[in-house]
Amino acid sequence: MFGWTVNTNLQKQVKFRNDKSKCHQRYTCTQPRQKCALVRQYFTRVRVLSDRITSSHPSYQQTPYVIMRGSAKEQLNWLAAHGFASRFQLIYWDPPFFSGRQQTAPRGSFADSWPSLPVYLDFIRQHFALIMPFLAPTGFFVLHCDYHASHYLKVLGDEFMGYDNFRNEVVWHYTGRRIKASHRVNSKHDVLLIWAKSEKSRMMPVYDPWDxxxxxxxxxxxxxxxxxxxxxxxxxxxxxxxxxxxxxxxxxxxxGRAIDSVWDIPIINTSAKERTGYPTQKPLQLLERLVLLLTRPGDWVGDLMAGSGTTGVAAWTLKRPVWLGDNNPDAVAIMRQRMKALTNLT
Known part of the structure; x- marks a missing residue:
């Protein structure tokens, strides 16, 4: 059990409605009701509590979400201070890939360049150490990467999660323009490395349609x-x-047919309705499958480098409360826009 309290360093003072209805048992309040922050079942609006924290205050039949602008370390510090240790059933992490490229799109950009491979791996190692305490005892950690560093990241993940807790290397295979091989053939897949927190972690059955x-x-x-x-x-x-x-x-x-470890899911085409214009946006179908496979309704899902917020869309529509964060203000603006459109709250 945990309570929600106001962190005045991050949030403006907000005067909430003093509702006498009881909090849901999973969100027990430890402060006077009019000063409680973030998730309350009896609130009915999305509020920007500051330029860094956005939360939904849904009615009882809906699902909460929280968005924070800040580095992964800042987010985790906030979560630690607000009772989220061992809370997340799924943490999905889509960090830079060590591609050496500047990722640019109409609504955002970021640099994926590093002085050396050891510097990049140290960045990953530090984040592994920070993230692990927030996984539930039955939780799963998913690291999204590609050929640039996947083999190094598997070894790093095994150090933190345990070799025996590695469950799957999922290959996300997608389509796209192909050119004839000269130095190497076309690379048309990403890798999802999935670790369980413990032997108690159990996946949910997911099926592909049979023809x-x-x-x-x-x-x-x-x-x-x-x-x-x-x-x-x-x-x-x-x-x-x-x-x-x-x-x-x-x-x-x-x-249907039980899924295997190769997922044929198309990339987002240039005219797709779900395209946000943010670089490296992942397809909603991909994140929905992960959420269905690794969580149940009501389980918390977290994404600390959420980019365009696809994890939030997938989790919220499948009735999982979700934490989203990013240090890029363009990403946060897109997340807020997408989540507000989903909840249709003003």
Missing amino acids: RDYYVRMKKQQIHKDLDGREWIWGHKGKGQSHAYRIYLDDVIEK
Whole structure:
């Protein structure tokens, strides 16, 4: 349990409505109600409490979010002071990739250049140490990277999380323009490194849709029909038991196919409605899959370098409270705009 209190160093004094209704048990207030900050079920507006903190005050059927402008270290200091240790079921981190490029787009830019690889890895190492105390005992940490440094980052992550707690290297494969190879073939994937906090961490089942014709071609079996017209094939339990039970095609197609570690998700095209104009924006479909795989409704999700705020959109629409932060004022402006549009609050 934890309470919300006002940090006057970061927030202006805000006069809240003195509602007599009780706080939700997960957000027990330790201060007089009119001075409580941030998440309260009985508030109904989005407030900018200062130029650094934005929060939603949703009604009971909605989900809270908080946005902070500041470095990851500043955000974590604030979270530590407000009872968020061991709170997050999912922390997604999309840091610079050590690409050596200036990332520029119509609504923002940042430099991904470093003096050397050791300097970059020291930056990652410091953030690993800062972030780990905020993961729940059953939580997951996801590090988004690419070929520039993924093999180094896996080793670093194992040092902090434990080699045995590494769960998956997910390959996000996407489309895009390809050129003929001269020095190397086209690189069209990113890597999501997923660690669990402990053996108690459990993923949720996520499925891809099955295509009926593809499934039938893969099985290479005769299709049978029941008297009521339902299609089925034989299922087997091993050698000598090839006709052990019936598999109904409509059940298989309806359930879908359990996902594997290669995710074919398109990048955001230039005319897509979700495009914000911020560099390195990730597709909503990618973050929705991570949230569904690693959390349940009501679990806190955190993103300390949230960029365009896609993690917030995915988490909030799936009914997960979410913390978003970034040191780039352009990123924070886009996050605030996207989240306010979602909640439709004024």
